[in-house]
Amino acid sequence: MGAKARKASKKAIKKASSQFPNSDSKTASADFLPLEGGPREIPETKPLQKNATVLYVGRIPHGFYEKEMEAYFQQFGAIKRLRIARNKKTGRSKHFGFIEFENPQVAEVVADCMHNYLLFEHLLQIHLIPPEHVHPKLWRGFNYKFKPVDYVQIERKQHNKVRTLEEHKKLVEKIIKRDTKRRKRIEAAGIDYECPEIVGSGQSAPKKIKFDED
Numbered sequence: 001m002g003a004k005a006r007k008a009s010k011k012a013i014k015k016a017s018s019q020f021p022n023s024d025s026k027t028a029s030a031d032f033l034p035l036e037g038g039p040r041e042i043p044e045t046k047p048l049q050k051n052a053t054v055l056y057v058g059r060i061p062h063g064f065y066e067k068e069m070e071a072y073f074q075q076f077g078a079i080k081r082l083r084i085a086r087n088k089k090t091g092r093s094k095h096f097g098f099i100e101f102e103n104p105q106v107a108e109v110v111a112d113c114m115h116n117y118l119l120f121e122h123l124l125q126i127h128l129i130p131p132e133h134v135h136p137k138l139w140r141g142f143n144y145k146f147k148p149v150d151y152v153q154i155e156r157k158q159h160n161k162v163r164t165l166e167e168h169k170k171l172v173e174k175i176i177k178r179d180t181k182r183r184k185r186i187e188a189a190g191i192d193y194e195c196p197e198i199v200g201s202g203q204s205a206p207k208k209i210k211f212d213e214d
Contacts, residue, residue: 053080053107054134058096058125060084065093073099076113077106083142091146098129098138 057069064072070082084097101107107128115126163171175198183195 050108051104052128052130053101053104054129054131054138055099055101055107055111056096056125056127056129057099058127059122060093060095060097060124061120061122062093062095064120069097069099073110076101076110078102081139081142083139086146089149091148100139 060069066082066084069084070079073079073082078101079099080102081100082097085094086092087094099107099110101110111126111128114124117124117126179195179198186193186195
């Protein structure tokens with residue numbers, strides 16, 4: 001590019017920049033044109049009414065359960081309902097729960113004061129839940145005292161139940177079938193091992209058997 005071309009390009013740039021007003025000058029035009037029909041009035045926003053009474057409580061430490069939580073949070077105000085999420089099978093705590101206070105102001109104070117509160121090496125996470133976000137089934141069975149299922153007792157009853165002769169034969173056939181599969185796996189692994197015989201496989205009438213009455 002020659003000197004003449006450079007001068008021509010500079011003149012074009014100056015000419016183009018002169019068409020736009022300087023933002024720093026007092027005579028600068030407004031950035032936006034006025035709306036048609038004059039300025040519009042912005043409606044006044046009313047302050048939202050804080051009526052949330054339900055709190056989410058997360059990172060609940062071990063041993064801090066319903067009785068302990070109720071006794072601790074009662075110092076702020078009256079508690080309406082409280083529940084901790086638990087495992088349906090074991091009944092163990094899932095380390096989060098919900099508290100409902102009777103007064104929304106008390107709930108707000110608890111959320112402000114107890115959020116990130118260190119309790120038994122756990123930082124409590126407490127948040128207000130708006131009423132429209134509270135699940136309708138949240139408080140279903142909240143006062144139910146969990147009773148863990150004794151699966152060992154159930155299996156014991158199933159194992160020791162009185163069986164008919166046909167049921168006993170089916171049970172023995174299943175045991176023998178599993179034993180033959182185990183023997184084949186041991187042989188395939190190249191292990192020289194003599195499996196013991198199954199006790200009761202040749203017995204036709206065990207102790208707990210129910211015969212059909214003629």
